[in-house]
């Protein structure tokens with residue numbers, strides 16, 4: 026709603042200008058003219074309150090749009106080696122080397138390639154995280170690495186992962202894992218995938234397949250190359266200047282530092298000191314660290330960072346919204362809490378009505 030006027034907002038929400046202005050007055054906002062642009066957080070509160078379902082939109086007008094790194098999620102059947110593969114990949118990252126081999130699980134890590142390109146891996150294997158984030162509107166993943174064990178082949182959760190990626194319209198790179206095993210049969214996996222309608226590259230399609238082993242760490246560079254190739258074709262870009270649009274990947278409570286949220290910026294730049302609302306939590310960003318723990322002033326698109334300074338613990342998939350003042354942050358957070366509570370109650374009521382329906 027950035028820069029929207031009350032008139033435009035009225036059109037979008039189907040409410041009268043008078044109704045919206047009354048609400049603005051209740052918020053303590055000065056209403057000068059219905060043609061004045063509204064602050065984005067105020068507009069959001071108004072929309073929330075009138076119950077309209079208008080998606081937050083950031084205008085890219087007059088902004089610098091630059092290429093950005095690719096964000097990858099690893100999916101696959103249980104025990105096919107997602108965690109092992111992520112661990113192996115993490116060890117190829119600069120951050121892991123700088124942290125002296127300590128593998129911190131903070132929800133994301135970055136692998137920097139000799140070419141200067143980098144890959145951001147979400148360290149949250151499994152469809153649960155992917156689905157939860159997507160359900161909350163956080164489409165942070167550009168690409169799915171589908172892990173299939175070479176000895177086990179295509180299994181139910183492999184198919185589930187494929188259908189998740191397909192419905193999210195996210196391209197897949199296949200990693201056939203455990204190729205070190207004597208019982209490995211990568212060719213069989215390829216045939217299975219082909220019979221699922223997968224058009225593999227070596228069969229004339231465009232889905233790349235890489236044979237790897239998370240244990241012997243072979244094929245990892247090929248996998249990284251395949252990811253970069255796929256990313257190149259997607260021509261990923263993002264607005265760099267202006268307020269950040271970011272999403273929480275993971276959050277945890279640290280004894281000394283309080284709530285820590287790992288976030289990935291989708292667009293814009295997150296700057297230390299900004300007031301933010303994260304889901305229904307709020308706070309002022311006290312510190313931003315990169316995934317190696319180094320302090321930084323700002324976070325740019327596709328760069329995972331850990332932010333400190335929130336008052337409470339947000340959830341994976343929560344959006345990070347920058348607001349002008351602490352007062353606004355409190356206000357928007359309170360507004361969202363009311364809305365979430367209302368939604369929750371409504372859901373409970375609906376479920377009750379469902380179960381109370383007379384069965385035939």
Ligand code: GDP
Pocket residue numbers: 101102103104105106107108109110150202203204205206237238239240241
């Ligand atoms: P996840 O459930 O998909 O996360 O699978 P894990 O990473 O936990 O791996 C399941 C089991 O497979 C573990 O015992 C791993 O040691 C083993 N494993 C994972 N990758 C490989 C591999 O490349 N080769 C072999 N031989 N074993 C592997």
Ligand code: MG
Pocket residue numbers: 107108109150
């Ligand atoms: Mg695992």
